[in-house]
Amino acid sequence: MSTDYQTAREALGARLRELRTEAGLEGKGLADRIGCQPSKVSRLQNGKQTPTATDLTAWARACDRPDVEAELQGLRAGLEMKQRHRSWRRQLAGGHRGRQEIAVRQTEATKTIRGLEVSRVPGLFQTPEYARVIFDSNAEFRGIAPTTEAAVEARMRRQEALYDPSKSFRFLLCEAALYHRSCPAEVMAEQLDRLYNLVGRHRVEVGVLPFGTQLRRTAPHAFWIYDRRLVIVETISEELWLTGDEDLQLYERAWDWLAESAEYGAPARRLIGRARACLDLS
Incomplete structure (x- = not known):
């Protein structure tokens, strides 16, 4: 609390x-x-x-x-x-690990997670190296203790839910998330390879919103929907935990409208492959 x-x-x-x-x-x-x-x-x-x-x-x-x-x-x-x-200031006062443990418990208690990411790969799909860079960068930005290894361990443990046959995951990524890079090119390449291999996987739906596609509503910010009980919205200064029926219905409608314009399967793989090909690995 x-x-x-x-x-x-x-x-x-x-x-x-x-x-x-x-x-x-x-x-x-x-x-x-x-x-x-x-x-x-x-x-x-x-x-x-x-x-x-x-x-x-x-x-x-x-x-x-x-x-x-x-x-x-x-x-x-x-x-x-x-x-x-x-507030992030209070949640991360002791480093990232505590908040990642909360994420593990929320995922364990959820059957279906839907999410939108605008500028980065979702934590559930991140490689250890990509996650490590994200945590290190955020710790520097916020001036907090860099409990990175413990946070990465918790994030990888959370990903065990991807193999749970009782759960499903449906995520939308703006194509920009495939190009925005806060990590070395080789780390990004490994991350895009993992994402490429997740496309089409049973119980894991990955949709990419291409540059230039027509949208019924633009993607304003990242959000995650846990079953029909909780929406988490992340801002720079705080998280919003929304549980009211009106909030849930609004974010579900936003997700549905965006999902209409996403590319799935082979077209999504082509978009991911194109982003990987643009990396300078020399």
Whole structure:
């Protein structure tokens, strides 16, 4: 749980305690009024449990302060926003390994992953050397501990899911991802060879959006869809974890519209092969 989120939850808990005290109620007395166990009152006040909207309505009424319900619901809305926004500064404070372990667990819990990458090869398809360059570069950019080897190990372990017969993977890559190169040419060549061999593989669908193709909607940024429960959007400063039905439907529609214009199978291989042929390996 992020520090920002927990701090906000504790602040909401402190406000709940303040209201109870002002109403002259003990914890047990408030619990009796709202119909819960005193232990729940304690957890809510101490920021150990996130209150529901119903909890806050009941709390305000039990304290004879219906006028503060809007305030409490606003604090809860801000809490949810902090849960959605996960800053890279905090996530990567100890290096990349922790975030990669989260990715491993998310992949283990998912049957179908759909994704769009605009300028790089998806982590699930990366070679160790390509991943190593990505992690080293990001560590330098963010000024964090370069826990690269542990992060690469976790990323390679995550790729074991590609061999799980119960899972499927459907990815779209803008053709630019085949050319944008932050690594030596020989590393990129090896990476493109791996990608070439993944095209057409059972349960792994790789589509390439060619330069110049007509799109119903342009590709604004990379995103990953985990089943129909979570969308992760990556920006320079933070990740967005979106779970609302409207967000999920919007990103699914974006993925579907882009997929209509992608090349698959032999045409996708030709695009990958063309990018590899442009590399100067001399």
